[in-house]
Amino acid sequence: MNEYIKFWRAWDLKDKAPLFATAFIALLLAAYAGFAWFNGLENILEWNTVSEMHQKVINETIFGDHKLSFSASTPLWYIKEHYLPSLVEVNRNAYYLLLIGGLLGLVTTLSGTARLKGLWFLVAAIFLAGVLVSMRLENVLDANNSYGFLVSFIVFGGFYYVSNLFNQKLKLYQTLSIWLIIVALFLFVIQAVSQINTPFISISAYSLIAFLAITLVFIFLISHEIFAGLVWLVSKNARKGQSSLSQLFIISAVYLANVILIYLENTRIIENSTYVVPPLLLYFTSAILGLWGFRKLLDQQQLFSFNRSGVWIYIGLAIVSSSCIAFIYATANDPLQEFIEDYIAITQLAVGFTFFIYILINYFQLFKQGLDVQKVMYKSPYSRLILTRVASIFLIILLFASKNYYSYYQVNAGYDNAIADFYLEEGDLKAAETFYKSSTHYDLYNHKANVTLASLALSQKDRINAAFFFKQAIFKNPSAYAYAGLSASLETEDMYFDALFSLQEGLKTFPNEHRLLTDLAFLQQKSNLTDSVLYYLDLAKKTCTDCEVENTNFLAFWIENSKPERLEEMTAELVSVKSKSQSSEANKKAVARLLNKPITLEVFEISKDSVLDVSRAANLFNSVASTQPESVVNIDPLLFRKLQQKEGNEPYFEELSLTYAQNQYYRGNKIEGLKQLTLLGNNSLSKNKPLYNQNLGLWLLNEGVYTQAIERLNLAGDSASATILSKPSFKAELEAKVADQAKSILKEKITKENFEAIKNKAPLNPIVIATLSDYLSSTGNDVEAYNLPFYVAELNPDAALLWKTYIKKAIKLAQFDYASNGLEKLKKLVGPSEYQEFAELIAKSKDSQSSDGFQ
Incomplete structure (x- = not known):
């Protein structure tokens, strides 16, 4: 055989190059x-992951000391995901x-x-x-x-x-x-x-x-090559003088039995079996062996030169056939897939059987004598090979006729599918729909046409027709894609139980399909079937390979249903696993918030167009909302403004405002955070206005602002906390705490370098602000010294020291009207003697300026 394979050794290099190419x-x-055969439907379909952001209100401790602690309701965000088939491409x-x-x-x-x-x-x-x-x-x-x-x-x-x-x-x-x-x-x-x-x-x-016609001719021409190879194997190992008929019969029986099984499986007479060789493998094997067999045929029958013509004819036909078969599988054209597999199986059976008869008739005695039959395999002394070909053609026609023109209809269905694909890509949806429907007229339940028609219906928001076509798609060639699509279409039309039963039916066919398990768990959550949800989530985790979605849903389940002590136990393994999924990361951070653990988010990447998806949004919100001081969250404050201003982020505007306020208060400029949350609390259109006011009240309490804190808590409906804070003893304790805070902070000498850091430690502490204002005056920044207490007083209007400082700085700038306005504020906060003292200070300063001006 080696001399036949290396026929090209004596060729000129210029002829070898195109041969090898x-x-x-x-x-x-x-x-x-x-x-393409291995990929199956993934050649035209893929799984889309649909993410949904959910919100859970939790209590986080905002203010606390050795006696009391106050918690505020605050949202955390988590993601649930499920699978949907994409539109057909x-x-x-x-x-x-x-x-x-x-x-x-x-x-x-x-x-x-x-x-x-x-x-x-x-x-x-x-x-x-x-x-x-x-x-x-x-x-x-x-x-x-x-x-x-x-x-x-x-x-x-x-x-x-x-x-x-x-x-x-x-x-x-x-x-x-x-x-x-x-x-x-x-x-x-x-x-x-x-x-x-x-x-x-x-x-x-x-x-x-x-091209399909050429492919059928080529498959027919090479369909005897496997059997010819077996003949070569038997005759090569035969011993002269010893019969090799028994070996021929055994190996022929094994081959023909396998071909019969393939034929029976393809015609659905028996169920699919993993032990049956795929027809495509028979084609590949025959095509490779055929290069040797075709040369042997031409040499022995002296039809024409293999080197000059035969090899190019053979390779050319092989290229056409492989292109056509690759196309059929790469476009998931199942009518043609079934036809070509039937054709391969039938030709292997018909030609294999007739070739076996041909070998017995012509070379029975040679096998009996143990001679090397393969040397004369095509020099038939009795029955010519052409008669075998004709007989095999009649047998092929007979086997196809038993299918009652079904194969003919499959070819038409597959051809219409291809033309419909062209019109779909061309953008002519009406023509595409016409040809796909024509395909279903030839082969009613062909998956390719039905699933594409369902896809077209979905693109037009026609879910009733989509469900109809998905149901037809699963009748003969069921797929997980079709079951998931059918369930989603039914569920969208409020046919909950039909959607549920569709997934359950799908799992009977695909029991280890983790996507259907995930979808079933997702669907059952809507009926609060907690035990069933956990059961299917667990099954999905056990059967998945890339388990990002399953891990995300598992975390979401325990975020919704677990107590903190149980939550840590059930999620410890998943939280420790590194993930590329933003959804999984968002849920891990939600778990960390529930367990009061620090969060790390050093880099936050968004798409080039700055539009947030739900997964990235939840990841960002959970990260910046963390109150843990050990958390590492480095977010540029300008990012929130950029995201808010970007068209497409409107659904997250309020959440971005809240998390911007939280990011500023906990890790940036506290004053800015307080102002932003104040805007949310004052906005009548805010969705969670009580929640914002409650958090703002406790933030203010944290900064020593007593009266405003109580007002915000009352606005939030948190009368219990407001009542506790209204006790006179608490106010005295808070004032003492403010004084202690100022004393601790002001131990550090104020410089230009640490000015902002000191201010941000206690931005509403009147003692600290008054001291910082005096520092600014000492450096010649009288305008800034005036502005500082004024802007702080907007958030802490009941601090008399702030107004006293403000009045002094206004007098220094000769802004007596502003000083008088400050005096009116001060009048409500101090006794008559203090008020009179500042009134006289303003009058004296004004008179002094008038005298100076007169002179």
Whole structure:
């Protein structure tokens, strides 16, 4: 066999290069076909993860000392996720691959047949014409005539004739190079003159039928090669003088039994079995063995030269066939998948059986004598190989006839699917829908057409029709995608139990599909079936591979349903696992907040358009809302303004305002945080106005602002906290705490460098602010010294020291009207003697300025 495989060793290097290149392309296409077969529906569908942000109000301690602590209601955010199938996408690459691979294989075959005369040349010319006719170039040109075909055939056919005429002078590499130039020019001209958006997809879709015909011919020609290989194996290991018939019968029985099982499985007479060889593997094996077998056939029957013509014909047909099969699987065109698998199984069975009879009739005695039969396998002394081919054709027709034209309808359904894909990609949805529906007329339950029609219905928000088509899609070839799509469509139409039953039915077919388990758990949450939800969430976690969604939902379940001590136990393992999912990170931070643990968020990345998705939003909100001082959350305050101003973030405007206030208060400028929360508390349109006022009250209490804190707590409806704070003893304790705080902070000498840091430690403490104002005056910044107590007094209007400081700074700037306004504020806060003292100070300062001005 080795001498047959290495036939190219004596070739010129210029002939070896195209041989290896085309052989590599054929292998590459076969590998892609296997990949597309393995990927299945993922070639046109994918799973989308739908995230929903939920809110839970928790109590966090905001103010506390050794005697009392006060908690405020504050929201945390967590994410629940489930799966939905995406809308069907046309696999454009598959169409390009079919077109380029088909044309490359065709011209490679023509390069071989151009060196032949008579019938072989004519048959190839007919195939060329058939391919060009099938392309329907008039569609691309938007014409009602056949000029496109005529011009193309003149160019292609003309060179084919010339290459045949000068076949002795033209080297193969020259012929093939010219063919490639012609194909490139053909495609370039088509693109240039096209009147439609996707000319190549149009040509590819319509020419599918011609490439499929070539594929069927090639599969038939190689369908005996596995059995021929077995004959070679038996005869090579035979001992001369000892019969090898028993080995032949055993190995033939095993082979034919497997082929029969494949046929029975494909025709659904028996159920699918993992022990049956996939038909595609039979094709690949036959195609590889066929390179050896085809040369042996040509040499023994002396039909024509394998080196000059045969190898190019064979590789060209292999390229076309592999392109076509890869296309069928890459577009998930299940009617054609079923047809091509049936055809492979039937041809293997019919040709294998007839070839077995052919071998017995012609070489029974040779096997009995232990001779090397493979050397003369195609030199039949009795029954000629052509009779075997004819008999196998009749047997194939008989087996297909038993299906009552079903295979014919499948071919039509698959062809309509391809044309519908073209119209879908072209943007003509009406035509696409027409052809998909035509496909269902030929094969009612074909998955490709039904799931795409469901996708089209969903794109039009027509969920009733979507459910109908999803239901048809799962009737014959069920998929997890269709079950999930059916359930989601029914649930959206408030058909809850139908949606639930659909998922349960899907799990009977796909018991380990973690996405259906996740969707079922998600659906059951709406009926508060807590035990069932946990059961299916746990099953989904056990069966998933990339478990980001499942982990996110598991955390969400315990966030909703667990007590703190149980929460830590149930989530410890998941919280410790590193995650790439923003949803999972958001839920981990929600757990940390529930457990009063520090949070780390050093970098927060958003999309280029600055539009938040729910997962990133929840992650950001939980991070900045943390009250834990050990938390590391480095967020640029300008980010919140940027996000608020970005169109598309309107649903999060209030949450962004709240978290901006929290970020500023806990980790930035406390005054800014207090002002922002004050705006939310005062806004009548705020969704959670009581919550904002309660938090603001405790923030103010934290800063020693007594009266305003009580007012905010009353506004929030937290009368219990307000009553406790109203006790005279608490006010005295708070004032003492403020004094102690000021004493502690002012131990540090005020400098230009630490001024802002000292101010932010106690931004409403009147003692600290008065001292800082005096420092500004000492440095000559009288205007800033005046502004500082004035702006602080907006949030702490009951601090007499602030107004006293303000009056003094206003007098220093000769702003006596402002000083008088400050005096009116002070009048409510101090006794008559203090009030009189400041009134006289203003009058004296005003008189002094008047005297100076007079002089």
